[in-house]
Amino acid sequence: MNQPLLEVRNLRTYLKSGCREVRAVEDISFTIPKGESFCLVGESGSGKSVSALSVIRLLPEAIASHPSGEILFNGQDLLKLDDPAIRKVRGSQIAMIFQEPMTSLNPVLTIGEQISEALQLHYPSMSVTETEERTILALEQVQISKASERFSDYPHQLSGGQRQRVMIAMALACEPQLLIADEPTTALDVTVQAEILRLMRQLQDDTGMSMLFITHDFGVVAQMAQWVGVMREGRLVENGSCAAVLRNPQHTYTQHLLASLPENLTKPTLVRPPIQEAISQVADNVSLVQIRDLKVWFPIRKGLFRRTIDYVRAVDKVSLDIPKGQIVALVGESGCGKTTLGRAVLQLEKPTSGSIHLEGHELTGLNARQLRPWRKKMQIAFQDPQSSLNPRLLVETMLTEPMKVHGIGANHEERIELAAQILESVQLMRDFLWRYPHEFSGGQRQRIGLARALTLNPEFIVCDEITSALDVSVQAEILQLLLNIRQIRNLTLLFITHNIGVVEYLSDWTVVMYKGKIVEQGETAQICMNPRHPYTQKLLAAVPRLLV
Numbered sequence: 001m002n003q004p005l006l007e008v009r010n011l012r013t014y015l016k017s018g019c020r021e022v023r024a025v026e027d028i029s030f031t032i033p034k035g036e037s038f039c040l041v042g043e044s045g046s047g048k049s050v051s052a053l054s055v056i057r058l059l060p061e062a063i064a065s066h067p068s069g070e071i072l073f074n075g076q077d078l079l080k081l082d083d084p085a086i087r088k089v090r091g092s093q094i095a096m097i098f099q100e101p102m103t104s105l106n107p108v109l110t111i112g113e114q115i116s117e118a119l120q121l122h123y124p125s126m127s128v129t130e131t132e133e134r135t136i137l138a139l140e141q142v143q144i145s146k147a148s149e150r151f152s153d154y155p156h157q158l159s160g161g162q163r164q165r166v167m168i169a170m171a172l173a174c175e176p177q178l179l180i181a182d183e184p185t186t187a188l189d190v191t192v193q194a195e196i197l198r199l200m201r202q203l204q205d206d207t208g209m210s211m212l213f214i215t216h217d218f219g220v221v222a223q224m225a226q227w228v229g230v231m232r233e234g235r236l237v238e239n240g241s242c243a244a245v246l247r248n249p250q251h252t253y254t255q256h257l258l259a260s261l262p263e264n265l266t267k268p269t270l271v272r273p274p275i276q277e278a279i280s281q282v283a284d285n286v287s288l289v290q291i292r293d294l295k296v297w298f299p300i301r302k303g304l305f306r307r308t309i310d311y312v313r314a315v316d317k318v319s320l321d322i323p324k325g326q327i328v329a330l331v332g333e334s335g336c337g338k339t340t341l342g343r344a345v346l347q348l349e350k351p352t353s354g355s356i357h358l359e360g361h362e363l364t365g366l367n368a369r370q371l372r373p374w375r376k377k378m379q380i381a382f383q384d385p386q387s388s389l390n391p392r393l394l395v396e397t398m399l400t401e402p403m404k405v406h407g408i409g410a411n412h413e414e415r416i417e418l419a420a421q422i423l424e425s426v427q428l429m430r431d432f433l434w435r436y437p438h439e440f441s442g443g444q445r446q447r448i449g450l451a452r453a454l455t456l457n458p459e460f461i462v463c464d465e466i467t468s469a470l471d472v473s474v475q476a477e478i479l480q481l482l483l484n485i486r487q488i489r490n491l492t493l494l495f496i497t498h499n500i501g502v503v504e505y506l507s508d509w510t511v512v513m514y515k516g517k518i519v520e521q522g523e524t525a526q527i528c529m530n531p532r533h534p535y536t537q538k539l540l541a542a543v544p545r546l547l548v
Contacts, residue, residue: 002033005210011069013054024050026234037211039221042231043471048214052180056094057086092122095171099183101163105155111166112151115173122174138169161192180212189333194542219544230254260476262501288492289322294354296344314340316516327493329507337516338496342462376406379453383465385445389437396433402455426451443474460492500543504528512536
């Protein structure tokens, strides 16, 4: 191990929450050598981000306290510094990249102004011209094209990957010795993530800085870290070299996390009752959903009279068959048209042209009244249950209301019993009927979203990125639950995702979209093992793998 740059010794961080005291970080110790990377991994609420914010002293003093511990940076205890002294350290010696750049960047300032502000704060003698030149150089370092032109752009004018690069440029502008990166690639597409990780490794090699990298993705850990710490409930349960922790985990929690990765899960064999086998062999070859030459175009209007000058071709001449009882994965990067295609199939987005057949019946062109009988047969589970579940309604109301609309159940008591059975089918307790969405964890809310989709006993469900925001162990539970429900109900699923590990574990058939078109499709094993289209090859090559 090289000479240590940062030493955290027996750190405790307690937070006040009303009359309660939350022990967010409990007696953790770790060391980051100069020029090396230390990854903190763990699930939501484990204390990773609080640990990082404690190091840079960004927690509000009114609610945060450190009953014990030391944070030694170049031998100096940061916990003992007063406000002026710690402000000199922040930015110039220790910088931080936050998880969500859109909320971290100031929307009313240009990106050039925001980077220049940091430089002027730490180098007050630097002239305006020098500051601008240094800012443009920082943007060029993170490979922002036409950096001098981007200087005057606002955050909303940049893509997600570009905004994350701006955050990195801002953090590195003052050439810090330690960079803290809090989930910097979580919201990015796999190819953009690969570019950001490659960029950070290159900048580390060029500058010799150290990194404290926070993530829940073990593939990213394998690529970025020399040292790994695993956190659970505020404690560091395992700490060691990357190779040792990933190849031979000692703690049961680390073993559980690694076993929950999609590539380590054992996919159950689809077993049907013998009396249904003959029927199923025929049914498996029947397309439940048939899409032909589907287009969903959105007009681009400009000028005083808002004339249409062009179209955004979100879905462009797509043809696809979804076999009955199969799980079809729809993969691609943000903006490729995945979600628009899924919504168009359900008639939540009106197609521009083309046809969509469900059980041989044409859906396009039907009005709301004509579509109502078909709504029972097709449902959707949304990406973010926090925003898709009505916060004012009990779970009971969310599940029984659709039943009442579609005439399911003879009376309210019967509908409540059906709702309770559906909750049990997604491994939730009956008592949860009488709770509100905010009373549940993220994984439980996702199960409620699935329960709502199953309420009308549909034949076809669109699952739109339903595991993207979940911890690895919760994700494993949801995937296993989906396979179990598919087997019991013989459901057909269109599973929209950008997680290739999930695709390999869950799906029977994989469809790859790029710029509104399907560029490749086939059996999942064939697509993942032998991709033919250059875009599919690029997509799979960008996936961070856990190779141990």
